[in-house]
Amino acid sequence: MNVFRPVFLYAFLFWCPLLLPAAEKRELSQEETEFFEKKIRPALVKHCYKCHAEEGDKVKGGLLLDTRETSLSGGDSGPAVVPFDLNESLLYLAITYEDSSLEMPPKYKLEEDVISDFKQWIEMGAPDPRDRQPKEGAPQEYTNTIDIDEGRQFWAYQAPHNPEIPEQVDANWVLQPIDHFVSQQHREKGLTPAADADARTLIRRLSFDLTGLPPSSAVVGSFVEAHNADRDHAIATAVKRLLDSPQFGERFGRHWLDVARYAESSGKEVNATFPHAWRYRDYVIDSFNADKPFDQFVLEQIAGDLLPANSAAQEAEHTVATSFLAIGTKGLNEQNARQFRFDLVDEQIDTTTQAFLATTAACARCHDHKFDPIPMSDYYAMAGIFLSSETLFGTAEALQNRKATDLIPLPAGAHSGTGVKPLAELIDLEFQKATLQENLDKLLTETREARRSGDGERATELRLQILRHQNQIGIADRILASYDDDGYPKPLSMGMKDLSSPFDSQILIRGEEDNPTDERVPRGFIQVVKTSDEEPISADESGRLQLAGWITSPENPLTARVYVNRIWSWLFGEGIVRSIDNFGSTGDEPTHPELLDYLAVRLIELDWSTKQLVQEIVTSRTYRMSSAFREDHFEKDPENHSLWRANKRRLDAEAIRDSALAVSGQLNLERPAGSLVSEAGDGFVGRNIQEDEINSETTYRSVYLPIARGLVPESLGLFDFADPSLLSGKREITTVPSQALYMMNSPFILKNAKAMASYLTTDIGLRGEELVSEAFYLCYSRPPTPGESERTTQFIERFLIVAKEEGLPPLEARLLALTTFCQSLIGSAEFRYLN
């Protein structure tokens, strides 16, 4: 097969610092060369070369300071010199003696003016005229092995066409164009669609799908009545009411938070809290409630900071939106600054391409994508965009976290978040910090003395204490910086900014940060998806805005398809493409390709309105089907690919918890200010912030529960909450005994059962059959069947007999029986399954 294979050859050169191209081998000005030769080189030779040069006695810490390249790449602890960045330059940290674990030269501290020369030099960009002969060996090259034109033939990269609405359908069944596509397949496969679901099933389904909450018995009652009078009208009215309720945004927002791998801590080893992440959570919920066009929603999350804003409030909104790129998992204890930067960018590429394009572009970090037409050069074209941006995620500075960044102050008027801190507390913290600082200084002095007198053991002992002090000071600093002088929390946000001097990325051979090709890939997008409206990226911008523009272009064949497929799966439990986050060749093909295209085209026609598209889907005949089982159909299509009935679906973790709170009258529908993580503040999970501090019980909706990575609340984790470390378009469903134990014995369920019993008896004063009936209504949206009534009576009788045998006082026994009855309903299968 003779296919066109573009070949890029990159001559091998040396390590070129990629983050800051100014430090590359380039012509230095006379002034720069002079500065280096006069101030820096003599100091290096005098104070450092003895241990850090190839010619020296012996090389310590793997660090060589006698060449430009090795100074930049650094030694075992990380890069010694990071141009323009004092904080990241370990050489500077060492010579200032700020950190007792790294004091260089070890035997004496440099004169202040020498230190300030190094400071100035790094701030100048560390101009370094030293040159070294290239290493022996083959040139580093990158060869593209992918034929992109051929790759375009794959269905997902072809533009969706507006299909003709099929006419070979069951005319009595179809209501909407959607139904035509479904009905056509029924005919082709010899399937008969299930009858419409009854009114109670339908209102329950709508309620959970659109708000994540059960319908109240009053709502069920009035819907059934309206449904009997005029079914279509009743459904349309109910749908409108549910879409307009603020709970819609909480429900759909939570779906999106799965995709956005939303969490309020950095995860991995260090797990620093993100006390400002909740702003993004609220932004997502508000966006769904406002029915923000999806293209705008995407634009804001990738490049909100670069969009014009009409008001301070909008500016704040746009800033918060970019938290999307900042809330990912981070290995904050990574010593190598370049490695950290590339890992960060990788996470951003991975999340962005999967969330919006269901494309696993991150596979092309170390080699061309093995299955999809995405060469490494595409990956690094996007990497340049994110490398040219600054990711601001905050976190407290500590020895295990040298990666802390600033946050973005929001314009005045933005919601200030969690409660005011008493001034006394902040003043107290200031004092604590001062004391810590004082002690730290003493410890440092003592260490220096110990070291000088050769008492290494003592020095090691002190080191631990020093670390503890430094960490506590770091945390105190971050907390103090988060409040204004009156104790009000400053409105701060995570998010993105453009670097002042953007640049293109090199390709890293095998993904190795110290193995770059010489040439750079112009910033750009995934080539297999070409749109005619792509905007060029100018030299002075990162390209995020253009990236967002390319993703949201109506010509992009993936974006609309991927999003309508997500919506479909949120309403049916399965996508039209079942591999929700992977539209590539290892993913599934659509079960209804034309329906997928129809919906994608329709979304754009509706100006990317989520609510309108949802409205059309849930008023279709397809959505309305019952889940009734049919043996012969099941034999033909057990996984219901052809949608011959509704899927029976388990409620997700949030809906189970919210329902338990709702039926017991305990659910608080307010939105809390901030979250329990923002209340706990900056720090490290499992170190100064403990599990019970974050996961204390609340009655807010589950979407507002604190989500610290590695510490997902039990009520969510047990019922298959999405792992917040990874983007997740679809949750797993497990049925395991630990769920049964939770329903049988957990304090949360017992408490709600008690509250439900008390609501039924005390609040609405029910007894006997009425009480039983209302309890079933609350939990199942229907009255008990005769069989269930009978068994309930038997249960109460039997319970009371056994309780009496055990010597429980009658009144207590009755109460316990009632509570246990309520608990049984909450724990039963129907409570957590939609028909």
Add this chain to the structure above:
Amino acid sequence: MMKNTPLFQPSRRQVLQSASSGFGYLAFSALSSLATQKSFGSNLNPLAPKAPHFAGTAKRVIFMAMQGAPSHVDTFDYKPQLTKDTGQDAKGYAKLLGSPFEFKQHGQSGLPISSLFPHLAKHADDLCIINSMHTDLPNHPQATTQMHTGNFQFVRPSMGAWTLYGLGTENDSLPGFITLSPPNGAQNYGSAFLPAIYQGTPIGKQARNRFVSQEARDAVQNIRNPQLSKELQRVQLDYVKSLNTEKLARDQYHPDVEGIIESYELAFRMQDELPEVMNLSDEPASVQALYGLNDRTTGAFAQQCIKARRLAEAGVRFIQINHGNWDHHRNLKGGLEQNCAEIDQPIAALLEDLKQRDMLKDTLVIWAGEFGRTPHGQNGNGRDHNNKGYSLWMAGGGVQGGLRYGATDDYGYQAIENKVHIHDWHATILHTLGLDHKNLTYQYAGRDFRLTDVHGDVVKGILS
């Protein structure tokens, strides 16, 4: 046709309506057989012990899964040529990287094992090392799924679920398939289309979760009811069961509801049994010391190993324990030293302990990652993914000890001799359990499925 199905026969109805009928009878409902299954024998309890296809050599499995793909050339695949040629050009202009660890021969068999496993090396004569493993993809998620289920593309039952389906379990008060502190990815212990009761039960939070206290990690949550006696709770659960049974009858076919019914019954019995099995305080000090239970480095994995032994003793059929952080793209030396120090002593202790209890002979112990690593270096001191050749070992349960089976090329890039694919490995595991992988099938969506799909050959050469 519907009327012919046994659902509407009186016996079925009686069964469904009898709230106190036997455990797990629902998995045998006629309707699940629509989906569904070939039975082994006539017992109504889907977890009751079932006769194997033929006499096996292993009764149970302890599977130690190493997440992240441990390097084979630094552990169990001795490559002197690689050491010799270290620094030479390899594929893609990378340089070959000889192992920084020394290999020595151990035991009477003289198996070469690297210096990373001083304790385990003492058991060389028990180990059956397969050096010629290979798998389809060099990506963690897919390869991990393939290791557990045989298939990386579709949702398929895990090998623990197949084992339980094939053999049932010997203790109906504990789940027959337990995975201790599993990493994310329920599919890896899932039952897919097999009845939900065959799914693995995860116990304990992630072993390396440093964000919760040790007690919280170990505690079995919600294991006691604070307000109901056992008898009253039984009355309650009979009621819950009656509600669920009625729903199941209405829904006709609903495996998840069957799963819920069975999980309640199991949970009820677990309340007594599980805390006892998981409580390690009654282990003698000598045993605790053998495993390194109270040592900072070995403690966490020692916990898992002792629990695995206790669960095995209690009759659990398939026990998986997990260890992570093997993805050494960088810092290979330090990373391996740390990881191996954590697991070496506990694993050696587990083999020793099983042997002393005369259980090693019928317990198949497996140590495996999802693939191996490249003989060339990456990022200086690291290695990239390699699926074409890697190593794992097994011990006990009828595999030959002191055996080095198969081989990779001189450097360890590819399996070249007696290659063993994941399907072959799965077939062999089932074989030791007395199950013919070609006959362990489950009918779903109109065809018979099996763990090995249409592949797999039993690796006869490793059987004792």
